[in-house]
Amino acid sequence: MISFEDAFQHVLLHPLHLGDEQVDLLRAPGRILAENITADRDFPPFDRSTKDGIAIRFSAIDKGIDRFKIEGTLSAGMAQQRLISESNCFEIMTGAVLPEGADTIIMYEDTDIENGWATLTKTPDQGQNIHAQGSDETAGAVLLRRGLKINAAAIGVLASVGKTEVVVKKLPSICVISTGNELVEVSETPLPHQIRKSNILSLTAALQRLNIVPARLHLTDDRKIIEMELREAFEQHDVLLLSGGVSKGKFDFIPDVLADLGVEKIFHRVAQRPGKPFWFGVLDSNGVSQKQGLRKRETEIKDGSGQSGTKTSGKTANMQAEKKDIKERGTRPERKTTVFSFPGNPVSTFANYHVYFLPWLSLSLGLESEKLEVIMEKPVRPHPRLTLFLQVETQWREGRIRAKPIQGNGSGDLVSLAKADGFIRVPPGETELPPESSFWFVPCT
Amino acid sequence: MISFEDAFQHVLLHPLHLGDEQVDLLRAPGRILAENITADRDFPPFDRSTKDGIAIRFSAIDKGIDRFKIEGTLSAGMAQQRLISESNCFEIMTGAVLPEGADTIIMYEDTDIENGWATLTKTPDQGQNIHAQGSDETAGAVLLRRGLKINAAAIGVLASVGKTEVVVKKLPSICVISTGNELVEVSETPLPHQIRKSNILSLTAALQRLNIVPARLHLTDDRKIIEMELREAFEQHDVLLLSGGVSKGKFDFIPDVLADLGVEKIFHRVAQRPGKPFWFGVLDSNGVSQKQGLRKRETEIKDGSGQSGTKTSGKTANMQAEKKDIKERGTRPERKTTVFSFPGNPVSTFANYHVYFLPWLSLSLGLESEKLEVIMEKPVRPHPRLTLFLQVETQWREGRIRAKPIQGNGSGDLVSLAKADGFIRVPPGETELPPESSFWFVPCT
Numbered sequence: 001m002i003s004f005e006d007a008f009q010h011v012l013l014h015p016l017h018l019g020d021e022q023v024d025l026l027r028a029p030g031r032i033l034a035e036n037i038t039a040d041r042d043f044p045p046f047d048r049s050t051k052d053g054i055a056i057r058f059s060a061i062d063k064g065i066d067r068f069k070i071e072g073t074l075s076a077g078m079a080q081q082r083l084i085s086e087s088n089c090f091e092i093m094t095g096a097v098l099p100e101g102a103d104t105i106i107m108y109e110d111t112d113i114e115n116g117w118a119t120l121t122k123t124p125d126q127g128q129n130i131h132a133q134g135s136d137e138t139a140g141a142v143l144l145r146r147g148l149k150i151n152a153a154a155i156g157v158l159a160s161v162g163k164t165e166v167v168v169k170k171l172p173s174i175c176v177i178s179t180g181n182e183l184v185e186v187s188e189t190p191l192p193h194q195i196r197k198s199n200i201l202s203l204t205a206a207l208q209r210l211n212i213v214p215a216r217l218h219l220t221d222d223r224k225i226i227e228m229e230l231r232e233a234f235e236q237h238d239v240l241l242l243s244g245g246v247s248k249g250k251f252d253f254i255p256d257v258l259a260d261l262g263v264e265k266i267f268h269r270v271a272q273r274p275g276k277p278f279w280f281g282v283l284d285s286n287g288v289s290q291k292q293g294l295r296k297r298e299t300e301i302k303d304g305s306g307q308s309g310t311k312t313s314g315k316t317a318n319m320q321a322e323k324k325d326i327k328e329r330g331t332r333p334e335r336k337t338t339v340f341s342f343p344g345n346p347v348s349t350f351a352n353y354h355v356y357f358l359p360w361l362s363l364s365l366g367l368e369s370e371k372l373e374v375i376m377e378k379p380v381r382p383h384p385r386l387t388l389f390l391q392v393e394t395q396w397r398e399g400r401i402r403a404k405p406i407q408g409n410g411s412g413d414l415v416s417l418a419k420a421d422g423f424i425r426v427p428p429g430e431t432e433l434p435p436e437s438s439f440w441f442v443p444c445t
Numbered sequence: 446m447i448s449f450e451d452a453f454q455h456v457l458l459h460p461l462h463l464g465d466e467q468v469d470l471l472r473a474p475g476r477i478l479a480e481n482i483t484a485d486r487d488f489p490p491f492d493r494s495t496k497d498g499i500a501i502r503f504s505a506i507d508k509g510i511d512r513f514k515i516e517g518t519l520s521a522g523m524a525q526q527r528l529i530s531e532s533n534c535f536e537i538m539t540g541a542v543l544p545e546g547a548d549t550i551i552m553y554e555d556t557d558i559e560n561g562w563a564t565l566t567k568t569p570d571q572g573q574n575i576h577a578q579g580s581d582e583t584a585g586a587v588l589l590r591r592g593l594k595i596n597a598a599a600i601g602v603l604a605s606v607g608k609t610e611v612v613v614k615k616l617p618s619i620c621v622i623s624t625g626n627e628l629v630e631v632s633e634t635p636l637p638h639q640i641r642k643s644n645i646l647s648l649t650a651a652l653q654r655l656n657i658v659p660a661r662l663h664l665t666d667d668r669k670i671i672e673m674e675l676r677e678a679f680e681q682h683d684v685l686l687l688s689g690g691v692s693k694g695k696f697d698f699i700p701d702v703l704a705d706l707g708v709e710k711i712f713h714r715v716a717q718r719p720g721k722p723f724w725f726g727v728l729d730s731n732g733v734s735q736k737q738g739l740r741k742r743e744t745e746i747k748d749g750s751g752q753s754g755t756k757t758s759g760k761t762a763n764m765q766a767e768k769k770d771i772k773e774r775g776t777r778p779e780r781k782t783t784v785f786s787f788p789g790n791p792v793s794t795f796a797n798y799h800v801y802f803l804p805w806l807s808l809s810l811g812l813e814s815e816k817l818e819v820i821m822e823k824p825v826r827p828h829p830r831l832t833l834f835l836q837v838e839t840q841w842r843e844g845r846i847r848a849k850p851i852q853g854n855g856s857g858d859l860v861s862l863a864k865a866d867g868f869i870r871v872p873p874g875e876t877e878l879p880p881e882s883s884f885w886f887v888p889c890t
Contacts, residue, residue, distance in 0.1 A: 025631065025646065026646070026649060026650065026653070028650075029650040029653060029654065030654075043859075043860070044640075045635070045637060045640065046637060046638060052692055052693045052694040052695070052697075073695060075626065075666060075694070075695070075696045076625050076626060076627035076666075076696075077625060077626025077627035077628070077638065077639065077666070078626070078638060079636070079637070079638050080637065080638055091695070093692075093694035093695060093696060093697075094692050094694055094789075095625060095627055095789070096627075097637075097638045108693060136858045136859075136860060137860055143860050143863075144860075144863060148863070151650075151863060151889060151890060152647045152648070152650040152651035152654070152795070152889070152890045153647060153791075153795060153859065153862035153863040153865065153889065154863040155643075155646050155647050155649075155650035156643035156644060156646055156647035156791055156795075156859050156862070156863075157643070157859050157860055157862075157863050158646075159631045159641055159642060159643040159646040159647070160640065160641050160643040160859060161641075162631055162632070162633075162634070162641055163631070164631050164632045180521050180522060180540060181520065181521060181522025181523070182521035182522035182540055182541075183522070186470065186604045186607055186608070186609050187607070187609045188607075189607070190490070191524070192490060192491060192524070192525065192542075193491060193522065193523060193524045193525060193542045194522065195489075195490065195605065196604055196605050196606075196607055197604060198600075198601040198602070198604040198605040199601060201470065201471070201600050201601055201603075201604040202597045202598055202600050202601035202604070203597075204471060204600075205471065205473075205474040205596075205597040205600040206597035208471070208474060209474065209475075209597070221520060221521075221522070244540075247497055247538075247539050248497045248553060249497040249520070249538035249539055250497070250518060250520070250536070250538060251520045251521075251538060252497075252538075344539075344540065346598075346601055350597070350598060350601075370841065372841050373841070373842070373843050373844050374844050375844035396815065396817050396818070396846070397818070398818050398883055399818050399819050399820035399845055399846050399847070399883045400844055400845055400846075401841070401844050401845075401846065402844070413581045414488075414581075414598065414601050414602050414605060415488070415581060415582055415588050415589075415602055417598035417601070417602075418588075418589060418593070418596060418598040418599040418601075418602050420598065438843055438844045444596060444597070444598065445596060445597045
């Protein structure tokens with residue numbers, strides 16, 4: 001059993017790098033930008049009127065002119081016109097192009113307009129009410145940087161430079177997997193000793209918030225079936241999120257099967273509550289899928305290419321397999337599968353997903369995880385040896401985030417979880433932490 | 446021109462009540478629950494083992510028995526068994542049903558198991574390691590209340606009681622509408638005097654976060670076309686979000702057309718920056734659509750049913766029209782359309798959407814809007830007459846949300862907006878507000 005800190009560090013030492021993909025503009029919100037976005041032209045692209053009024057040449061003011069003949073009306077969307085004389089003006093609308101030969105805009109409120117003539121009622125400043133070409137951004141400037149999480153405003157920027165498609169960080173393909181003979185479908189009426197699946201539905205809902213639609217799989221407590229199904233899941237997914245089957249029970253086959261499939265166990269069991277039996281591992285199939293790997297190994301055995309003397313050709317074969325694979329499945333620079341095998345209790349699964357998986361995903365996508373903290377109003381009693389994750393409700397008041405615990409019935413209590421805004425982390429310790437202490441906060445999805 | 450406070454109150458005096466609808470469980474995250482969810486059985490539904498170990502009858506301990514013959518092994522998903530004698534035990538796995546006649550579970554760590562016999566190495570407490578039937582919730586208890594925003598944990602609760610479909614508050618059907626001849630599609634290359642649409646893409650992205658996929662419409666600056674297109678939009682949508690065309694320009698037809706279509710103007714122009722020309726109104730077509738309304742009015746004129754003596758029959762006709770309408774379009778208890786007509790500058794549209802539309806939507810869905818506050822690190826200078834909405838970046842540190850302003854180029858600057866975490870509201874005033882003042886905060890989508 002390792003400490004929470006060690007477990008957390010281990011998880012963060014194994015990010016996946018999944019490469020990039022191109023998505024439609026309106027599929028991009030919430031995704032991570034994987035290209036720099038530059039201005040295709042100046043912003044604004046022309047000297048733009050910011051008021052409804054008239055456009056004049058300021059030199060006229062110097063010469064004492066305060067009454068102008070109206071040449072015409074310019075609205076947004078009209079090509080640039082030319083002011084033919086400084087004794088003339090154009091009426092001009094917000095968003096319209098400043099006419100050539102004009103340099104100042106006077107809003108209607110400061111003019112009297114009658115019979116095709118505009119008279120100023122207030123002396124303007126030269127250049128006023130013009131949003132100058134390139135004053136926001138000049139052509140070629142970087143508007144949005146690689147690594148940005150795309151928000152609604154960024155969608156506007158992308159639209160304005162004509163990005164109908166955007167290169168974003170690829171999200172992992174994920175399979176959420178339930179285990180246990182006691183589980184039946186949500187649509188079924190369970191027998192007295194059965195319960196409906198709920199964890200993988202919670203996980204699916206949580207992943208959907210991240211724009212990930214996971215595959216779902218259920219494993220009965222049969223070692224052969226588990227092995228067969230997991231082998232296939234490893235071929236198809238970058239991440240497996242399992243729920244249940246990692247305790248010390250006689251039918252908790254998951255750790256053994258994962259070992260048999262060649263998954264490297266990074267750790268099993270963490271000094272934490274909830275979620276002590278959490279198992280974490282990585283299958284590194286090094287550019288070849290399971291089946292390809294097996295076939296390749298067979299070939300190596302037959303023709304002896306597994307010997308050290310043929311290393312180069314082995315590498316070439318690998319690269320070819322990888323190329324074929326990339327062609328078939330899109331860019332997938334790594335053929336690693338990361339396994340988060342959570343204990344089956346709802347609160348354990350849910351807490352571990354938020355505590356470990358989300359920061360791991362952020363790191364894999366190149367995002368920095370923010371360390372959030374909340375202030376607990378009441379004293380908190382730590383556990384002498386375990387790191388605790390306590391469900392809390394939060395309140396944002398006067399610029400402070402304050403939290404109070406939710407009374408739950410332990411790791412099986414799903415209902416209390418629906419009321420929680422997140423978990424606080426309470427490091428192990430002997431002495432009670434006084435009111436107003438601040439704690440690391442993990443918000444719930 | 447009215448104050449921000451008045452404008453805000455006016456908007457909140459006009460919520461829409463859209464009724465409920467049934468959605469699939471995995472479409473429910475983020476939606477507002479419109480039914481109480483009760484436990485269909487006890488939670489847990491049986492006395493459930495919380496450990497892997499053995500199940501005994503405690504009376505044996507009182508009689509000095511510490512060695513038990515193993516009758517068999519119970520795993521999760523097996524029907525309840527019966528312990529035939531207090532000198533026997535069952536091996537039992539986490540999640541399994543406590544056998545009849547047993548009342549205490551001892552984990553493997555506190556036993557020695559050999560040749561079909563289990564010997565205790567530690568004296569147990571009666572009833573330990575059992576998650577008692579109904580101890581979380583009893584059958585019939587309300588687990589989730591109407592009005593809850595459905596999170597991932599709530600999805601787990603819904604799954605556990607077999608809700609494959611959930612009744613949620615209906616979301617409004619929304620049309621986002623751009624105006625202006627200068628706008629071209631994102632996919633087009635604009636001429637020098639044109640720009641690409643961006644506001645309605647931003648709004649669409651923002652609405653998608655709320656599970657609303659809006660219709661999109663573009664209006665050129667032609668009064669007849671605007672009237673025709675808006676008339677149709679009113680028939681099809683609960684909310685119109687317009688961007689542009691509400692200033693004092695000669696081609697800003699929107700307010701006039703809305704008046705012609707019978708939309709009640711609640712206000713136009715607010716003492717705020719950005720977004721001064723914001724226009725807000727409501728079309729109350731009282732259970733009949735535009736066209737039906739027109740036809741009905743014609744009928745009333747012909748047969749005189751518009752007179753006071755025939756009020757009842759008029760009401761009945763209305764109800765029939767409404768019934769037909771509900772049948773055709775699903776439950777729509779109200780036939781009101783709410784119009785948010787935002788100024789066309791990106792920052793204005795975006796700020797007004799967050800400041801007015803989102804609280805209005807929350808209220809319409811029966812949610813309480815939280816009033817969030819942040820602390821500004823530096824002094825803030827108010828405007829003597831206008832309420833300001835300043836773009837800020839926030840930092841969550843030691844339980845405090847602190848903010849600093851983002852330098853933008855005014856209401857046309859979309860790029861600075863992509864960096865903002867939200868807006869602070871700065872009420873009008875003459876004196877600078879000192880550092881560490883707290884402000885109402887409107888987070889960006």
